[in-house]
Amino acid sequence: MKITLDVNGTRHALDVEPRRLLADVLRDDLKLTGTHLGCQHGICGACTVLMDGKAIRSCLVLAVQCDGSSVRTVEGLAGPDGEPHALQRAFSAERALQCGFCTPGFLMVAAGALEADPGLADDPEAVESVVGSNICRCTGYEPIRRAIVCAARAQRDTTA
Template sequence: MKITLEVNGTAHTLDVEPRRLLADVLRDDLGLTGTHLGCEHGICGACSVLMDGEAVRACLVLAVQCDGSSLRTVEGLAGPDGEPHPLQRAFSAEHALQCGFCTPGFLMVAAGALEADPDLADKPDAVAGVVGSNICRCTGYEPIRRAITRAAPVTSGPE
């Protein structure tokens, strides 16, 4: 099937098999390998991307379901000049990554949550919900929570 996607601000027209997963199209066809595949069952969240501003698990979404959608991957977080997104800077400052495998998924769910609610830092339960949506085996989650809270005041919506 022919589909059209906007990925990180660039339009793409692709021929995809109807049962092909979004994660595979992003990684294999578009070379966006920051979308990590962990569990491939929608549990870990390493493959999280933003689809029309909402976080989705790319391992559960068929590429054909995204036809006409705007997608944002971790590669699309940095500014046009390569300047790291406030979340990326906060994750580094708070040591919210160790092995880094889960980091792209956490960055994307956090970006979506902060864009939807710039006052997220004032809602500890909401931050905990964002952090609890994905799995990390290294950090113990506290640094991730601190990073999201730290980035919230400087993240004012879509860039």
């Protein structure tokens, strides 16, 4: 089937098998390997991307379901000048990664949450919900929580 996707600001016309997953199209066809495949059952969150601004598990969505949509992957998180996103800076500063496998998924779910709720830093339950949506086997979650709060505050302070 022919589909059109806007991925990280670039329009792609693709011919995909109807049962092909978005994660596979991103990784194999578009070479955007920052979208990681962990459990492939939608549990771990490593494959999280933003579709039309909403965090989704790309291992559970067929590419044909995304026809005409805008998809943002971790490769599209930095600014147009290459400046790291506030979340990327905060994850580094707070040492919120070790092996890094889960990091793209956490970055994208947090980016979607920050875009939906700029006041996220002031809502500990919302931050816990974001952190609890993905699985990390290395850091123990506290550095990830701190990084999300730090990035939310930094974004709030720059837009205030």
